[in-house]
Amino acid sequence: MLTNYLKIAWRNLLRNKIFSAINIVGLAVGLATCLLIVLFVLHELSYDRYHTHADRIYRMTTHGRIGGTDINAAGAGAPAASALVRDYTGVEAATRLNTDGSFIVKHGTDSFKEEHVAFVDSNFFTILSIPLATNYSGINPKTMLTEPNTVVLTQTTARKYFGDQNPVGQTLTMGDKGAFRVTGVCEDVPSNTHFHYDFFCSMRSIKQSGKWLNDAMHTYLLLREGYSVDQLRAKSTEMVARYIGPELPQFLGISLAEFLRKGDQLRFQFQPITDIHLHSDYEDELEPNSNVQYIYIFVAIAGFILLLACINFMNLSTAGSAGRAKEVGVRKVMGSERGQLMGQFLAESVLLTFLALLLALVLVAVLLPGFNQLAGKQFGIGAIVSGWMLPGIGLACLLIGLLAGSYPAFVLSAFRPVSVLKGRAVNIGARSGWLRNTLVTVQFVVSITMIVSTILVSRQLNYIQNKKVGFDKEQVLILNDTYTLASKLDAFKAEIAKLSPVVRVTSAGYMPAGSSNSGNNAFQPDNGSVQPETYRNRHYFVDEDYLPTLGIGLAQGRNFSKAFPSDSSAILINEAAARQFGWKNPIGQRLKTAGDGSGEIQRLYTIVGVVRDFHFESMRQRVAPLVLFRGQDNYQMALRVKTDDMPALLKTIEQRWKAQTDMPFTYSFLSERFSLMYASEQRVGQLFGIFAGLAVLIACLGLFGLAAFTTRQRTKEIGVRKVLGASVASIITLLSKDFLKLVLIAIVIASPIAWYAMNRWLQDFAYKIDIEWWVFALAGFLAVGIALLTVSFQSIKAALMNPVRSLRSE
Template identity: 50%
Template sequence: ATRLQLGGSPLFTYGEKTFKQNFAYVDADFFEVFTLPLVKGNSKTALIQPNTAIITREMAQKYFGSEDPMGKAITIKSGNTTFQITGVMEKVPVNSHFHFDLFASMAGREDARSPSWMVSEFFTYLVLPEGYDYKKLEAKLPQVVEKYMGPQIKQAMGMNLAEFRRKGNDLGLFLQPLTDIHLRSDFTFDLEAGGDIRYVYLFGAIALFMLLIAGINFVNLSTAGAAERAKEVGIRKVLGSVKFELVRQFLLESVLLTAIALLLAIGLANLALPFFNDLAGKELNLNWMAKPWLLPGLLLFGLLVGVLAGSYPAFFLSSFKPVSVLKGGAAGKPGGSRKGIGLRSGLVVFQFFVSITLTVVTTVVYQQLKYIQNKKVGYDREQVLVIGDTWRLGNNERVLREKLRQDPRVVSATISGFLPAGPSNNNNFFVEAEDNPSQLVKTLRYGVDHHYIPTLGMQLVAGRNFSELATDSTGIIINETAARTFGWAKNALDHTLTNADNQGKKTAYRVIGVVKDFHFRSLHERIAPLVMVLGGNSGALIVKVKAKDTADLLNATKNQWTQFTAEEPFTYAFLDERFEATYRSEQKAGQVVALFAGLTIFVAGLGLFGLATFTAEQRTKEIGIRKVLGASVTNIVGLLSKDFLKLVVMANLIAWPLAWWAMRRWLQDFAYRIDIEWWTFALAGTIALLIALITVSSQAIKAALASPVKSLRNE
């Protein structure tokens, strides 16, 4: 077993150089658990001593140049902590769930030796025997919780573990396979933002469906046009060709077409990758040297697709009887047989089923994201500037706040490490109410100053805001959800909440105000009970600015920052950008699905166009006779269109229930979500019908306008 603890991103110094570096503290055996090879130093002994560190080769080249970093010392500027370099390692692989360029020894750190089981800032990794089911070990963890955490709960909360749980709280230890962290983790806090396996499955399924649709087009058009090659097959069979030779010929034709398509696809992929990477927020590339398996894999895949797509047409075409074909019998027009028509109809239904489903998915995702963007979240996120890492300024943090508050371009400014939307330093705060001591409630604690609520435009529904009076140090402001949780929905003011620290010392807090519920986390989660206390947390300077003054104010603030510290980097963001970043994965997924939906409809439309062309040609004689007997262009168009439109209607009836079920499941991830409206399905169906109607009608009109004399003469 080994542990990792985040070290933050402080400023390091080496000689005259100063640099900001994200790093982690790890146990001495960390490099025995993780196979991160060292190019210098001994992985078994490099981190045994306190204040030692291993850095990556990239970091060594960046900050030490041609110097040998071994034995050199780097210092954290703010804390005067010095690390001696005892190892140089290769860069952490891109497919790791952590990426640090510096790993410092955890030896000698007080918190690393703490006997407390209530500290949750360590990531602990276990190596289990090969083939061992981790669920067996996980089943024993409740005993560990009872034995070690139970007594500490008793000391801190004055109650045993069972009583603690009866009051609505939970405490436990869980195991998670390392391979599940990136795509399958549902933990609130991970070392790095991961992906979502559901989107991998979704995009994989869409790609497969697009490939199937393209294959269906090939099968449809090959079998529909079989009559054109019927005589060729008949003559070859008369001249001695056997079925195997004919199948081989048609399969080779299919594979050749697939090979040409593969070459075109590789070229288009190279051109489209920059656009797709920008759209999806990825860094994909076709690096043939770095991925030697890619080219053989694509060739094998192309061969497989060619064989599968060509198999049915090959066996279908090679099965014609030469006598019937050469006489022009029914077998001579196999493309129009009942079996062939039924197969093509089913494939058309499948194509539009996929297209309609993706259209519904795209529409619902767009509606949900629009709902999120327009929903009132309980605070003002427009024209709010967030200046990060202001704790680095020390006492000048408050000086900068006051200078900004006096600036005429600023409405208000506040200091707090707690920001609504996105990740923040939320910490649990267990409290019990004076009138119900049997109820211990886990709330979130925000440390703020008396400018926090007005700066963010929050609304007090009862009581007052914090003041600078010393008596407010034990005053608290709670949100409406907390008031309801404690049964104080009508009158929460002057009630008392008590919190016990890790040593069991209790502090009583008096409710001085109730703030209207606001979404301090994403809309994936319901609003939880929240407690605001005065002071105790710095970290960011939140500034409400007047419109159109942002650029000038930023320049002035940056200049002021450099007067306080020229070495610390000035970083900032806008609160609305942080809010949007919370839903970046959904936005990217929605854009990619919309792109695929458009491509799917386009490919399905191409197939329908080809099929409609063949159908019109096949029914040339019928159309000519009908025109001679007085049929109008409208009659002819309706005759040729109705069968295809029936297929699209059938595809709608199949797609709607499945799309409703899938999007209902997706929306359940949001605590606050839209209702799926009926018009969403009507819109998708209408789009599919219009595309089918336009596609088929273009060929139907062409056939209807043709001279009947010419068509009857040809027949």
């Protein structure tokens, strides 16, 4: 019987080619979209779950508030790992990871800039499950990182430097840290990890002060089985008193009790390693993390688009029911039971669903490269057809087919033979019009919500890109790794400054976007107070050319100058820092830095200028207080240029560079670095636009089905109206106004939903657009226009129909 069902189903699909094609395409687009989103979501949720003891690994983080500034740091003091293993029995083991910028790595005559270099403890690979390579001899996991200047490479990096040779025992020169001996090779770090490094160097290769308030490192704890992390969290206050309390007099000159009495605070948290990627946005994260809100958004989008596709199937199947009314009547007269008819129609639904699945898999294969580029992933088609995915997809399609075909099956099988053969069967379907109208309304609620979201996301990104950021990011060329020039730097800088397209040159560790040298320090106003307030602020070292090169203005005072030898003890602050310290006229005021743990206050500085606030961090945060020291940080060099022939200028600079060093010449543009800060938001905006377009497309298919159904229901009515003198325009208006009502209802429902959702998203930005009424009006206008265009074909076709044909059966 099943074979007979499928055979008849196939014949019916071929007989109604247009409806079948629309159904299959609509469902295939919905399924393909869902498959892509499922791949993305599952990958995001899988981060760091591959570790053997993932459920017992936690990252120790530091939180608090000093001088009105919140602290949310991804690390903990360098001694934390050993101290917690020693003092708390629930901590079975601990390991640390630290970064120290990029390195120029040399092997023989080859030199490469490597940015993914980490320093780790010797037990790092024991706690975190990054497997060691088995195809190289001489690797001893227990001792490979116990000595200074040893390094473990990933397999890709080992092949990059040593080809097919065994790298174990070979040496690499790591910048100014000298030669490192390769003692191990590990597999490449999995993509679903919150860090990605190519070099894992021994922690003993870098100096550590041993102070909790000096060296912050990413610290991972392995808890004992059965020990709850809540027990460890409950000891945070005790830890601060035990470890931080004794150091506060050395750094801030006050006791822990005085520190707390002033309203300042510190505490430790312990974050599951599996939560880092989606639930963490702290200072000094190893990589930019994602946001769990985006997971919720994409899951909702997948569900909505699949729902729209199922709604389409119901509407189109019901719209085609009038053409099969007599078939149902004849079958019932010949003895077919209602259950057999339902089985027939469900078989058609399931067959159509699996045809849509095949087309969806083809669409996924075609779209996957573009989706990978957009989402920043590396999915292959094998991820769809391997493991439980393919059986799961098949089961889901079976359920979708049964669910989507259930309503048409019940409606069609309920037709009465007598009514059917008299031509009145379609009226049964007409009595269920409220359901079809509801479904189409739901489709347009989703579509309008996504149109509004797309417009607002686009406007927010445009606002960020074009907002005055306090500096001129255009035509600024950044030369990377200029510290490698060492003693030749000044000569190179002077030579570059002579080039006619170069307007200004500055050497600085910090740039307002991209990789930079930066730090935090504690400052105290020198106001004669016995216990002055302590503030924790960002600080950078810049030269006298920094402000004019980047186009940063002064609000008060002056810039650094070589004409003032005393500027070695001078500082600049931004307007946010002036407000923080409570100074209306900061010029001449003095700040002292906190201690370094030796018990002495380091230095006293005089403020000579106040720079206007500029965005040196993402616009997700407000401009924070900033202190600028005078000094030449040689990490990178910025050139303000004015030229119409940038390639020629770059070639000239590269020639000058190669004349000074054999190190790689790399560069970037400040405007591009600034745009990359918002790459995740740009991806979200593009995805929103694509998904909104798909939602509108699927909604239009559903509206087309409802229009087809309605015009069939009202064929004779239209014929009568034309005979009585109704014009084509009046009939088009008559048929279109019902759909317009549905869209208007959808606009009313969708507007508050879209406002709420986008208001929540915009909360992540300190600087954001206002949600204005015209956005909803524009989305509604687009929805109305799209709806009218969709139904116009059916309306015009019905209005132009010869009334003789529609009334012939009367």
